[in-house]
Amino acid sequence: MIRVLIVDDQALVRAGFRMILEAQPDIEVEGEVGDGARAVDEVRRLRPDVVLMDIRMPGLDGIAATRRLTDAGVPSRIVILTTYDLDEYVFDALAAGACGFLLKHVPPEELVHGVRVAAAGDALLAPSITKRLIEEFAKQRAPVRAAGTDLDTLTEREREVIRLLARGMSNPEIARDLKVGEATVKTHVAHVLDKLGLRDRVQAVIFAYEVGLIKPRRFLTASPVRGRRAPAASPWQWTSRSGAQGTTSGADGPTVNGTDRPQKEMPHGK
DSSP, X not given: OEEEEEEOSOHHHHHHHHHHHHTSTTEEXXXXXXXXXXXXXXXXXXXXXXXXXXXXXXXXXXXXXXXXXXXXXXXXXXXXXXXXXXXXXXXXXXXXXXXXXXXXXXXXXXXXXXXXXXXXXXXXXXXXXXXXXXXXXXXTSOOSSXXXXXXXXXXXXXXXXXXXXXXXXXXXXXXXXXXXXXXXXHHHXXXXXXXXXXXXXXXXXXXXXXXXXXXXXXTSOSSOOSSOOOOTTOEEEEEOTTOOEEEEEOOOOOOTTSSOOOOOOOOTTO
């Protein structure tokens, strides 16, 4: 049984997610809270398998709550919930330790699939959205650490793999580009994650941009775009630490709470 905690400041969103998830025979909603501070306490108390964490909440936001839980070594898998596909705070949440993110208006089957993927220990991301988001906001940051320090532990082939991975390529695409088998690519990905101390491919992509291994493309919009929604039928992809992958395609569906509400603005600097 997959145990889930829902964290969102809107009661209707929490109720909608609970209704969808509790209809599944393998998922149990352990509880729901409306702010980050209570979320930290409840996660420590309940130790759920998966936490669905709203990124923007009053008081302690989803980023700070995720960072506190990650720093405390809590094993729960945190999936960030966001309204917009290009949300400047998602990058920070992924860097803080979230295993991926879901858009709030995904169809019910995508929400259920995301919970199962996260519970299995895999990273949940939409490749096109994640790549655009990380490129968009990485170019506004200075590298956080010297590129040579960690990269020196990688072989030349492993460096090639992380470069291609960071460009959004799947294992089969990397295998074709390097003219090797998929099993070999999976092995290289696992070695990269282990050597760099990274949790999953999401963290590997962030690392590649932060150390300057990949340069953000200049054709992207120069400033954050808050109101851009992702296509409802965009494909979602899961990836494991070993590099195994799977995809699922969403269909058009209503929002969880029946409305596309404007998202609250969050003060910069949080």
